Amino acid sequence: MYELLTGPLLWLVFAISFGGLLVRVVLYFKGLSQQLDRVAYKAHLSYGLKGAFNSIISWLNPVGARAWRKKPGYTFIFFAFHIGLLATPIFLAAHNIMLQENLGFSLPQMPAFFADLLSWTVIVACVAIILRRIALPEVRILTTAYDYLLLVITVAPFVTGLIARYQMGDYQFWLLAHIITGEIWLLCLPFTKLSHCVLFFCSRAQLGMDYGIKRGGLKGSTFSW
Amino acid sequence: MPQGELCNRKPIVTDEQLKLTLSDKSGKKYYAEMLELDVDTNALWATIQKTMKARLKTWLEICAHCGMCADSCFLYQVNDCVPEQVPSYKIQSTLGHIVKKKGNVDNEFMRHCMKVAWSQCTCCNRCGMYCPHGIDMGVMFSYLRGLLYSQGFVPWELKIGSGMHRVYRAQMDVTTEDWVETCEWMAEETEEEWPGLTIPVDKQDAEIMYTCNAREPKHYPEDLAEAAVLFHVAGTNWTVPSEGWEQTSLSMFAGDWECCKDNVNHVYDAIERLNPARVTGTECGHAHRATVIEGPYWAGREDGLPPKPYIHYVEWLAEALREGKLKIDPAKRIKEPVTLQDSCNYVRNQGLKDVTREIISYIVEPGYFVEMAPNKEHNYCCGGGGGFNGIGMYREQRNVALRKKMDQILDTGCKLVIAPCHNCWDAIRDLEEEYEIGIRWSFLKPLIIGMLDIPEGMRVEW
Ligand code: SF4
Ligand code: SF4
Ligand code: SF4
Numbered sequence A: 001m002y003e004l005l006t007g008p009l010l011w012l013v014f015a016i017s018f019g020g021l022l023v024r025v026v027l028y029f030k031g032l033s034q035q036l037d038r039v040a041y042k043a044h045l046s047y048g049l050k051g052a053f054n055s056i057i058s059w060l061n062p063v064g065a066r067a068w069r070k071k072p073g074y075t076f077i078f079f080a081f082h083i084g085l086l087a088t089p090i091f092l093a094a095h096n097i098m099l100q101e102n103l104g105f106s107l108p109q110m111p112a113f114f115a116d117l118l119s120w121t122v123i124v125a126c127v128a129i130i131l132r133r134i135a136l137p138e139v140r141i142l143t144t145a146y147d148y149l150l151l152v153i154t155v156a157p158f159v160t161g162l163i164a165r166y167q168m169g170d171y172q173f174w175l176l177a178h179i180i181t182g183e184i185w186l187l188c189l190p191f192t193k194l195s196h197c198v199l200f201f202c203s204r205a206q207l208g209m210d211y212g213i214k215r216g217g218l219k220g221s222t223f224s225w
Numbered sequence B: 001m002p003q004g005e006l007c008n009r010k011p012i013v014t015d016e017q018l019k020l021t022l023s024d025k026s027g028k029k030y031y032a033e034m035l036e037l038d039v040d041t042n043a044l045w046a047t048i049q050k051t052m053k054a055r056l057k058t059w060l061e062i063c064a065h066c067g068m069c070a071d072s073c074f075l076y077q078v079n080d081c082v083p084e085q086v087p088s089y090k091i092q093s094t095l096g097h098i099v100k101k102k103g104n105v106d107n108e109f110m111r112h113c114m115k116v117a118w119s120q121c122t123c124c125n126r127c128g129m130y131c132p133h134g135i136d137m138g139v140m141f142s143y144l145r146g147l148l149y150s151q152g153f154v155p156w157e158l159k160i161g162s163g164m165h166r167v168y169r170a171q172m173d174v175t176t177e178d179w180v181e182t183c184e185w186m187a188e189e190t191e192e193e194w195p196g197l198t199i200p201v202d203k204q205d206a207e208i209m210y211t212c213n214a215r216e217p218k219h220y221p222e223d224l225a226e227a228a229v230l231f232h233v234a235g236t237n238w239t240v241p242s243e244g245w246e247q248t249s250l251s252m253f254a255g256d257w258e259c260c261k262d263n264v265n266h267v268y269d270a271i272e273r274l275n276p277a278r279v280t281g282t283e284c285g286h287a288h289r290a291t292v293i294e295g296p297y298w299a300g301r302e303d304g305l306p307p308k309p310y311i312h313y314v315e316w317l318a319e320a321l322r323e324g325k326l327k328i329d330p331a332k333r334i335k336e337p338v339t340l341q342d343s344c345n346y347v348r349n350q351g352l353k354d355v356t357r358e359i360i361s362y363i364v365e366p367g368y369f370v371e372m373a374p375n376k377e378h379n380y381c382c383g384g385g386g387g388f389n390g391i392g393m394y395r396e397q398r399n400v401a402l403r404k405k406m407d408q409i410l411d412t413g414c415k416l417v418i419a420p421c422h423n424c425w426d427a428i429r430d431l432e433e434e435y436e437i438g439i440r441w442s443f444l445k446p447l448i449i450g451m452l453d454i455p456e457g458m459r460v461e462w
Helices: A002-006 A008-030 A045-060 A066-070 A072-091 A093-103 A112-135 A145-165 A171-191 A193-212 B015-023 B025-034 B041-051 B054-062 B074-078 B087-100 B107-119 B137-150 B156-168 B176-191 B215-219 B221-233 B250-254 B257-274 B285-298 B313-322 B354-363 B385-390 B392-412 B422-435 B444-451
Strands: B208-210 B278-280 B338-340 B416-418 B440-442
Touching (some): A002 A171, A008 A171, A008 A193, A045 A193, A072 A093, A072 A112, A145 A171, A145 A193, A171 A193, A193 B054, B015 B156, B025 B156, B025 B392, B054 B137, B107 B137, B107 B385, B107 B392, B137 B250, B156 B250, B156 B392, B208 B257, B215 B221, B250 B285, B250 B385, B313 B354, B338 B354, B354 B444
Parallel strands (some): B416 B440
């Protein structure tokens, strides 16, 4: 079972997940329409790219956008959640051992203590996000069961991973659970709203181009996000 | 009953139909008919499939439901932060629902959408700046308005507005003759005081072609006269076209995209016909957005630009002051606290934020200019944008919407507000009427004329 899940099946999952995300990016850009979107993407490409870059950078920086600065509490939770979510699986020692065994290379690894901390961060941040969804009327009205489901799918690999790591209960069972939940998460990336992991960049770039071209860029005014 | 006599899916294209719709006081019959109007669900879905591209689809899909956009919207703020005013909720529960149902929605739902689209969003594009994904509800609501318009679910005034544009190519029934007569009349009147002043119609190869807002010839012809005075004093070789002089677009607010295209082409034709070096329009935000920022796309222009450089009035004015073509008498500068309304339509939509402040630096005594907070691209809508000002049925909601601007102005402590946008000007006027906070408001033209340092002999004093 373990061999299957971490062998051929894992590769299939990777192929579907990353291939799928790539398709989403390609479809996004192919589906833009200068006339319907009212942005001359091609005619002012250099202005557009400048705007796109500005927009993406501003939002990847927790103090780069006015919206982030105005809500420091949520911004902190949000960034903690996303950093943990991305960094932990990539730099986790155990994952890199697998990588080494399969492909003969590995990425820098982080100390176990740090990985634990990040995993806990993801879980705590997720709880905070859920509480926020329930507590604030302006978020509650937007929230659907789908939003909760996605949160569950997203933290499940972390919960199962930690249980396995602390060897609580049956290790083999939790390890398998960890692998399966992780693969489910990967499979969901291209097909659900989780696709925002790449579409965020597309959408930000697109709006950045809009601002960088007709909404100010051509008039020489830099736009402060 | 499928289609009403007044309320239906057909645009108004004849004068007769226009008059008929106009004669229906406050749209009583029109709205009664709307209750019965059928939704052509097939056509609705077909339109969505054809026009809803990657950007909008993705926006609907990836909205994180995080609520970050909530308090970016002034309508959310002034309506006691009711969750129904959260930008994301407003669009997801209208456009989002229509898309989810593949266009299969009923009359009641469409009327609900109409209410949200025209009374809960002014297309001010502010929320887009506060959403981590860059989801711009102003853009999405414009799209939704287009869908609603195509099905006949549009407020009475805007159906008429876009009908006016279709029939007269102006937002009011100003014909070519009316317009040219007004130009002649204003030139005559003004010439008494400003010898040699003319309003040249259809002059070839001028430095500047001037376009305006049909409400000016119709209701405030002095605005045209003021523009003429400033061009005259600045020694500008200018002209107005006899056709294609109207640059506003109520059709843009109505979501009548076909009409938008026709109108803007009419203005571009005038540019091509008269071949001026540049074009400028009046102090109007939405007219500028329609003709200069969005218009090129309606017209299908690849580079997204009008046929000739087309600047907003504030740009022309700043330039004339900078180059000394217009001189301000330092003694006449404004010496009282004064604030400035940043129009979303040319600030958030074209970045013209510094140029207005440059004008301020010439006309206000240092130390008297007070910024609103927030300002520039973060400024709030005046409260009456996107057609909101003109829709009788939503007057009450509009009056609530004005409160944000009222608070912003009160916070500056100023009694004078400069509003170089027709619609903002109207909203601020209504704001004073409604709440009586004791303010005055002004376009730039009359202010500047009052401050000019005029060369000897140019003006006849009476
Ligand atoms: S801020 Fe953006 S992603 Fe968040 S709810 Fe609003 S529209 Fe959706
Ligand atoms: S565009 Fe303006 S009015 Fe409309 S939802 Fe966004 S912030 Fe509110
Ligand atoms: S009327 Fe003025 S402030 Fe209001 S939306 Fe239009 S441009 Fe913005």
